[in-house]
Amino acid sequence: MKSSSAGWGPQWLLKMSPDKQDTLLKMLVLSIAAILSFSTRLFSVLRFESVIHEFDPYFNYRTTRYLTEEGFYSFHNWFDDRAWYPLGRIIGGTIYPGLMVTSAVFYHALWFFNITIDIRNVCVFLAPMFSSFTTLVTYWFTKELKDAGAGLVAAAMIAIVPGYISRSVAGSYDNEGIAIFCMLLTYALWIKSVKTGSLFWSCLCALAYFYMVSSWGGYVFLINLIPLHVLALMLTGRFSHRIYVAYSAVYCIGTILSMQISFVGFQPVQSSEHMAALGVFGLCQMHAFIDYVRSKLSVEQFNILFRSIVLMGAVVSLSVAAIGTATGKISPWTGRFYSLLDPSYAKNNIPIIASVSEHQPTTWSSFYFDLQMLTIMFPAGLYFCFNRLTDANIFIIMYGVTSIYFAGVMVRLMLVLAPVMCILSGIGVSSTLNTYMKNLDVSRKDKKTSKKNVDHTYPFKNEVATGVVFLVTAFLITYTFHCTWVTSEAYSSPSIVLSARAGDGGRIIFDDFREAYYWLRHNTPEDAKVMSWWDYGYQITAMANRTILVDNNTWNNTHISRVGQAMASTEDKAYEIMRELDVNYVLVIFGGLTGYSSDDINKFLWMVRIGGSTDRGAHIKEADYYTPQGEFRIDKEGSPTLLNCLMYKMCYYRFGEVYTEGGKPTGYDRVRNAEIGNKNFDLDVLEEAYTTEHWLVRIYKVKDLDNRGA
Amino acid sequence: MSKRGDTSAALKSAPSENLVSVLKKFYDEYMTSTSKRLKIVDAYLVYILFTGVIQFVYCALVGTFPFNSFLSGFISTVGSFVLAVCLRLQLSSISSDRVVWCFHYRPRSC
Numbered sequence: 001m002k003s004s005s006a007g008w009g010p011q012w013l014l015k016m017s018p019d020k021q022d023t024l025l026k027m028l029v030l031s032i033a034a035i036l037s038f039s040t041r042l043f044s045v046l047r048f049e050s051v052i053h054e055f056d057p058y059f060n061y062r063t064t065r066y067l068t069e070e071g072f073y074s075f076h077n078w079f080d081d082r083a084w085y086p087l088g089r090i091i092g093g094t095i096y097p098g099l100m101v102t103s104a105v106f107y108h109a110l111w112f113f114n115i116t117i118d119i120r121n122v123c124v125f126l127a128p129m130f131s132s133f134t135t136l137v138t139y140w141f142t143k144e145l146k147d148a149g150a151g152l153v154a155a156a157m158i159a160i161v162p163g164y165i166s167r168s169v170a171g172s173y174d175n176e177g178i179a180i181f182c183m184l185l186t187y188a189l190w191i192k193s194v195k196t197g198s199l200f201w202s203c204l205c206a207l208a209y210f211y212m213v214s215s216w217g218g219y220v221f222l223i224n225l226i227p228l229h230v231l232a233l234m235l236t237g238r239f240s241h242r243i244y245v246a247y248s249a250v251y252c253i254g255t256i257l258s259m260q261i262s263f264v265g266f267q268p269v270q271s272s273e274h275m276a277a278l279g280v281f282g283l284c285q286m287h288a289f290i291d292y293v294r295s296k297l298s299v300e301q302f303n304i305l306f307r308s309i310v311l312m313g314a315v316v317s318l319s320v321a322a323i324g325t326a327t328g329k330i331s332p333w334t335g336r337f338y339s340l341l342d343p344s345y346a347k348n349n350i351p352i353i354a355s356v357s358e359h360q361p362t363t364w365s366s367f368y369f370d371l372q373m374l375t376i377m378f379p380a381g382l383y384f385c386f387n388r389l390t391d392a393n394i395f396i397i398m399y400g401v402t403s404i405y406f407a408g409v410m411v412r413l414m415l416v417l418a419p420v421m422c423i424l425s426g427i428g429v430s431s432t433l434n435t436y437m438k439n440l441d442v443s444r445k446d447k448k449t450s451k452k453n454v455d456h457t458y459p460f461k462n463e464v465a466t467g468v469v470f471l472v473t474a475f476l477i478t479y480t481f482h483c484t485w486v487t488s489e490a491y492s493s494p495s496i497v498l499s500a501r502a503g504d505g506g507r508i509i510f511d512d513f514r515e516a517y518y519w520l521r522h523n524t525p526e527d528a529k530v531m532s533w534w535d536y537g538y539q540i541t542a543m544a545n546r547t548i549l550v551d552n553n554t555w556n557n558t559h560i561s562r563v564g565q566a567m568a569s570t571e572d573k574a575y576e577i578m579r580e581l582d583v584n585y586v587l588v589i590f591g592g593l594t595g596y597s598s599d600d601i602n603k604f605l606w607m608v609r610i611g612g613s614t615d616r617g618a619h620i621k622e623a624d625y626y627t628p629q630g631e632f633r634i635d636k637e638g639s640p641t642l643l644n645c646l647m648y649k650m651c652y653y654r655f656g657e658v659y660t661e662g663g664k665p666t667g668y669d670r671v672r673n674a675e676i677g678n679k680n681f682d683l684d685v686l687e688e689a690y691t692t693e694h695w696l697v698r699i700y701k702v703k704d705l706d707n708r709g710a
Numbered sequence: 711m712s713k714r715g716d717t718s719a720a721l722k723s724a725p726s727e728n729l730v731s732v733l734k735k736f737y738d739e740y741m742t743s744t745s746k747r748l749k750i751v752d753a754y755l756v757y758i759l760f761t762g763v764i765q766f767v768y769c770a771l772v773g774t775f776p777f778n779s780f781l782s783g784f785i786s787t788v789g790s791f792v793l794a795v796c797l798r799l800q801l802s803s804i805s806s807d808r809v810v811w812c813f814h815y816r817p818r819s820c
Contacts, residue, residue: 199796241799248792256785266777288795296739297732305732 029152030139034132037159040484041128041169043492048509050124050171053494055535055552057173058542061123063091064100064173068107068119075100076262082547083537084556085529085582093262094555098182098215099175102126127168127177134181135159138419141188144195145392146384146427149434154426160483163370163418166491176415179216184419186212186222187399190250191392197242202249209250210257213264220273221416223258225402226250227280229395234287238391244288251281286313362411369486370414373479374421381424384431400424433472439465496539498596510594513539516587516697519690520544524585531578532587533567533600533607534560540587549581557614564611567604567647568620574646575685578702585689586700590651592669592676593660593695599671604647605632635674643678650700653688656680658695751798755791762787 016024044053052061067075078091107122138158143151158164167176186208193201213219230247233239255268255277268274290309294302367375382400385393400420407417439461498510520530521544529547530540537551550560566577578586591599600607605622612620624641627633634642634652642648656667656679667676686700744752762784769780 199793241803245796245799249796252785252789252792256789259781266781269781293736296736296743304729305736308729 026148026152030136030155033135033139033152033155033159037131037135038128040160040487041131041165043169043488044494045124045170047492048494048497048499050121051494051496052120052124052173052542053169053171053496054174055495055538057123057171059538059552060099060173060175061120062538062542063095064103064123065119067100067104072101072104082545083541083551083553084559085547085549087556087559089553089555094553096175096213096215096217096261096263098211099126099173099178101214102178103173123173124171127172127174128170130178130181131159131164131168134164134184134419137181137184137188138422141184141191142423142426144188144191145396145423146430150427150430152426153430154423157374157426157479158419158422160480160487161371161374161418161422162483162486162491163414163421165483165487166370167415169487169491171494175216179212179218180415180419182208182212182215183218183222183416187395190226190246191395193246193250194243194391194395197240197245199245199249202246203253205246206250206253206257209254210260213258214261218416219258221402221406223254223268223274223277225399227277228402229398230280230284232394232398233391234283236394238394239287239291241288243391244284247284248281251277282317359410359412362408362414366411366414367407369490371418371421372482373475374425377425377428377475378421380428380432381426382428384427385424396420396423429472429476433469436465436468440469500594510596510694510696512692512694512696514543515692516690516699517543519692520546520585520587520699523690528584529582530585530587531563531566531581531583533563533589533603535603536587536589546585549583557610561610561612561614561617564607564609565617565620567600567607568611568625568645570644571646571649571683571685575702578685579705583702586650586686586702588647588650588698588700590695590698591671592651592655593658595670596696597671599651599696600647601634601651601669602671607647633674634669634672634676636677638677648678649681649683650686650698652676652678653681653683653698655695747801748798751794751801755794755798758787758791758794762791 052058063075063078066078070078075097076092079088080091081088083089103119103122103126106126107117107119110117110122135155135158139151139155141151142154164180167174168180186205189201189205189208193205209219209222212222226247230239230243233243258264258268259266269278290306293305297305378400382397385397403413403417403420406413496513500508500510502508517540520528520540524530524546527547529549530544531549532540534550534552534554537548537553540546540548541551550556550563554560562577562581566574566581569577589596589599590601591597592601605625608620608622608625611617612622625632625639625645627637627639631637632642633639634648652667652669655669655676659666660668660670665675667679668674669676683700685703687703688698689701690699691697765780765783765787769784774780
């Protein structure tokens with residue numbers, strides 16, 4: 001076989017059998033896709049530095065650091081008294097530990113081999129690495145659904161799809177980075193167990209489900225989609241003992257394992273979100289039993305038995321459900337998930353959920369921005385799935401349809417839609433190319449003899465096929481360009497470091513946030529308490545290492561409302577609240593000098609709404625902060641309540657003396673594009689402690705009580 | 711429904727076709743047609759069912775504290791029951807004397 005002395009050349013490649021060529025090609029494509037998915041997420045590391053982005057990842061980073069330093073036992077029992085002063089937070093019982101444990105495992109494994117990578121770098125690069133794994137799992141998943149060709153296309157698509165990149169870029173150290181991998185792994189193992197009906201694959205699926213539960217709160221989607229799939233199979237008459245084995249094993253083992261996570265606790269047997277799985281489990285047992293009985297009896301006898309059992313069963317289950325819901329044993333749907341079914345619920349009732357920008361409904365432009373070509377190829381993939389309906393295809397159809405609905409309700413859930421879009425588009429593209437490439441006529445010389453089985457459905461088969469292949473190739477190429485452009489421009493900003501172009505073309509870096517946090521860390525006492533809006537809580541605890549009042553966990557609405565009241569009241573009222581909460585320093589973000597538009601004045605109306613939503617804040621009414629015409633203005637026409645509240649004074653203290661733009665008066669706010677109304681005032685109860693270089697972060701110290709009283 | 715009504719009326723005239731007789735017929739059929747191996751597995755299933763029911767009734771009477779214990783005991787009975795049923799399916803598909811149970815079996819390429 002190896003007789004040729006030419007060695008490693010093209011002859012070696014061509015001498016291989018078609019099977020080996022096939023395998024080599026697949027491995028090549030897959031490794032290129034995996035490497036590509038890792039490298040396309042590194043834009044921000046190359047442009048700035050290896051730093052953790054945004055807000056939530058800082059909390060995950062802090063907990064991971066704690067885990068690697070203190071060990072798992074301390075981590076699991078951690079009570080944090082440096083957040084939510086004076087309440088504290090039970091961190092061990094209120095997080096999903098999968099992400100931290102994964103990072104710690106990698107960290108210890110690397111250190112075991114004396115590869116001393118700092119924990120921060122492990123955290124920054126964890127998400128891109130898991131995206132490579134996701135690419136491989138997507139290939140396997142689509143191969144189970146259709147064939148290897150579709151798998152390769154789907155893997156290549158998911159490597160660069162912007163909807164997934166947005167939450168898994170290097171530095172975005174958040175639950176979703178590993179959760180998508182766990183979700184696809186669970187689904188792939190579920191499909192495998194449905195196809196084979198073996199206990200081995202079902203148990204593996206349950207273990208993958210446990211990993212998924214430990215990593216993200218979105219596991220509720222899985223525990224509802226899998227029973228829905230089983231229900232659909234029952235209704236279409238495809239229930240068999242394979243499905244019974246697969247679902248029963250996955251449900252029993254998966255439920256026990258999911259209750260091992262402290263945050264999940266007893267929810268799988270008590271909350272409404274998990275009741276569908278329990279119901280379908282019961283239905284599975286009954287269906288299997290009925291099939292067994294039916295095989296033993298004749299038709300009429302079976303009908304008599306069946307009718308009486310159904311009557312009894314319906315009465316019993318309805319009464320149990322009614323009693324359970326009425327007595328409160330089965331808790332109703334929580335706010336976060338209820339707002340998925342009724343999108344207007346959060347807007348009307350829970351301002352905190354409504355204020356997060358990620359929870360807004362998705363626009364059409366977002367769909368195109370995040371998915372481009374996939375939105376068009378997705379229906380084609382659905383069609384091909386319906387064409388050849390199997391148990392596994394029904395699952396992917398349901399997954400696709402439900403994800404489309406949820407992605408339409410909440411922008412954040414676009415992440416859940418991206419993988420299924422890639423899978424179905426992969427199926428669509430691969431099937432289209434399969435159909436048309438059969439018609440390609442490669443033999444150019446021999447035109448006189450036609451093929452034996454030519455069919456005359458339409459003329460010019462060869463030309464049409466070539467045209468279609470070119471078209472699909474062009475689509476895929478534009479998809480690549482679009483995805484890379486989107487990743488580079490939109491999803492690679494660290495948010496903690498900003499950059500802009502100066503007038504002369506040079507780059508200015510705004511590192512104000514870290515400057516302020518490190519000032520706090522080095523210039524304030526260890527037990528100082530800092531009040532700020534909840535967005536910045538995680539960053540302050542992670543980088544400044546000081547106690548804070550409220551942070552991004554937003555678990556206590558009343559406490560946040562108290563902070564909102566302090567920000568929205570006059571100085572004297574706010575001083576009472578700040579003395580009550582033992583506040584030493586106050587931190588605000590101000591973008592008026594630089595034109596940074598996500599500052600606290602733009603968020604101020606949310607502070608007013610949340611502050612006014614509890615009893616003690618009933619005197620704060622949103623209408624007071626608008627002009628009589630109903631506008632929100634900060635200039636002379638602005639409402640006096642607004643111009644005298646604490647947030648206004650903190651942001652614009654001494655700003656009235658500053659020139660910001662040529663040709664404009666002093667105190668010109670570059671975000672609101674107006675000259676401020678209340679200049680030249682003094683602060684009574686605060687004194688300015690620190691303002692960063694570009695005035696982005698302003699820190700004030702709360703004055704102590706007077707020495708001699710009133 | 712009317713046609714079935716005729717046949718069931720015709721059958722109802724024969725006093726043997728009511729719920730109790732159906733159950734008895736089912737029991738006879740079961741006793742004669744299942745192999746010894748399957749009967750042992752079925753006895754085990756009934757035993758596990760009893761332990762599960764007893765635990766549930768106890769919990770309903772006495773209260774759920776400590777909930778951990780109740781859950782672990784109950785779920786282990788449910789899990790053992792399910793695994794034994796999976797074993798039974800495997801056995802009955804191997805023993806090909808009565809393949810009728812598998813009439814819903816669909817090969818995996820479907």
